[in-house]
Amino acid sequence: MNKDNNSPWQQIDYTLLFLIFLLLCISSIAIYSAQFSLPVHLREINFVLRQVMWYMIGAVAILATMILDFDRFKQISWYLYGFGIFLLLLLRFSPEYIGSYELAPIRNGAKSWFVLPGLGSIQPSEFMKIFLIISLSHIIIVHNEKYAVRELREDFILLGKILLTSLLPIAIVMEQPDLGTAMVLSAIVASLILVSGIRWRILFGAASTFSLAIFVLVQIYFRFPKFFEDYILDSYQLARFYGWLQPYEYAGSYGYHLITSLKAIGSGQLQGKGFNNGTVYFPEAHTDFIFTVIGEEYGFIGASIVVSVFFMVIYRVIHISIESHDPFGSFLCAGVIGMLTFQVFQNIGMTIGLLPITGIPLPFVSYGGSSLLTYMIAIGLVLNVASRTRKYMFD
Template sequence: MDYFVYFLIKKWYSFSRIHKFQNIYKMVIALSTQKYKYFDFSLVFFLFLLMICSCVTIFSAQKYAQYDENFFVKQMIWFSLGIVAAMVVFLFDFEQISTVTPYFYGVGIMLLIGVLIAPESIAPYRNGAKSWFIVPGLGSLQPSEYMKIFLIMMLAYITNKHFEKQDRDQIKQDLVLLLKIAAASLVPIVLILLQNDFGSSLVMVVITLAVIFLSGINWRIILAILFLIIGTIAVLVMIFIHNADLLLNIFGTYQLNRIYSWLDPFEHGEGIGYQLKQSLLAIGSGMIDGKGFHNSDVYIPEAHSDFIFTIVAEEFGFLGASFVVSLYFLIIYRMLGIALYARSSLFEFYICIGMVALFTFHSFQNIGMVSGLVPITGIPLLLMSYGGSSVIASMLGIGLVLNSSLKKREYMFSND
């Protein structure tokens, strides 16, 4: 009898222990499900579609490439590394990310300086710009692409720290914040301009303005900035019309030639306007439904890189081009939704806003320049154009945005 009781107690203990572990397992699954319940899978899906479009289009475009490389395979490698980089971001919360942000910003500045002072054997000139390090076995590293993300993080860090200590309603404090933002932005912008990379510096200006306009700074200051921007553009246009040579003191010959080719690409079609002329011919020849995959026949230099959208328009026509544009719209829309959802945390909010500004300007500028709407600036179409630095940096920024979407914020006295 005693043995039988002992046997029952042992079985009960064994069962209860298993049951306990089962409850723990169920609790972990529930917590995990709750955590990822608010993860933005829609954004991931749109990004996945964009990556597929990129690989398919690059596979077709590389037949025009001036280099003996398989850009299709290398782009898949960059996407894989970019996904890993984005996943690494999930290992950290935003308090940790905020702590290391100044260090990343400092590393980015050091890399920009390094490009300028490095010998041409390490940092050669390409298309009139000295913006890349040559990395044996991997290709090239473009610090300005990473600096865009580091700048977004730094501006979010500065704005968040400022509002933790200051009153938003004081104009004097608004001016202090404006000076902090301007100082943090001016350093990388000047360094990139010295590299003769006007396009990347313009991107950073747009990111800075987006943060300023949404930082809660007094509207009088915002209005003064707008008038200053409009006045500067008007003066530059007047100088270009009456004495364009004066602009050589600000812009190089390479940038001015791009403006001339933009104004009349067919007049300069055998020289500086050749690339834009070919781009317009390719886009126009695609018509509604395109010529079909791998059937493009209009030669375009750097088609796999900055002019990747021309391959989309030529081979898949207006329908294919509209699909790609719609993907960018949906990606920007989802990131904007995450930004609005994260507005209770200023650091996360301004990171999301910076990424919205980055993707919006890149897509507008790149698609506009290949279709002749705006001058050519040489910036890539994010996550479509070939390029390791651009892909990995963009995925790092996307990882920050997705990290912000991971959690649902609880508000006291809220019924939600």
């Protein structure tokens, strides 16, 4: 028996929306404090106002995403995937004045943005995350419907489809070079593979192969460092790992980021220094290192509250995924879970020295138009699934 006959718009998950509103408040307060530690030429920019503006644009994106039944995204998944690849290739072969080599020092030489005069910059790889989630979910659902009773061969075919579809965007993003975004795309792929129904012995074999590949790469690095730097990771990407493993020896580059981040978070202690009372200067405070601002000014208690809000967001998406009666909706939610979980873990981990610095922003909190819009569209997909899930009295 259906508990209600409400329309999808009457079944919006307000709990999830409230959590996103909390992140908006946290983001605005943290960015306001971070502005005072930015270079002089950036302090004149009202990043808080811009962030709120992007949240408003994101709210419109959520509404637009919810207009179309999420099941319809299967019909346009390959168009979205093709459009994403087109944008990545267009950026790859565009002139340097269109790409953002010289836009700001935080770009680190990565050609990952379109520079739009008067509007700022757009990062195509951010939107590719959403397109990849939709495309892979479509692949999995079509394969599972075609092979209701699967043998080992069919599982390998599905794994091959997923990896082949994912390889092209990840390779293009790696070439930009943007290791952080490539890692997020890989996390999306891994999360969808885990819930795809592929046998665990195949997944264990794939994990073992991946571990062996990492071991081989390490051996190549120690034995043929020149080859490794020329064909696998750029020097600035390697510098991120050096700065993580030996921050004081590489204090002139990425070690400086980690040292100042640890100093700021450590000085916050239990309760923090209070709103706008941060005293440790560190670069990129309003973007990649926004969690450092929170840790310094609000201490362990404030940082724990932020982590708890993220935990509740991810828990809510998991709940919606489990409740969905449509496998495609569950796969969409699983991809969003993989994306958000990895990005939160990676960003917070890099600010406390647990993981290497990769330039991944903290979802919903770090300043950034393309990234925030991507997260809002992802939440729109989840809300779409939740609003069209019928609940029954005897479920």
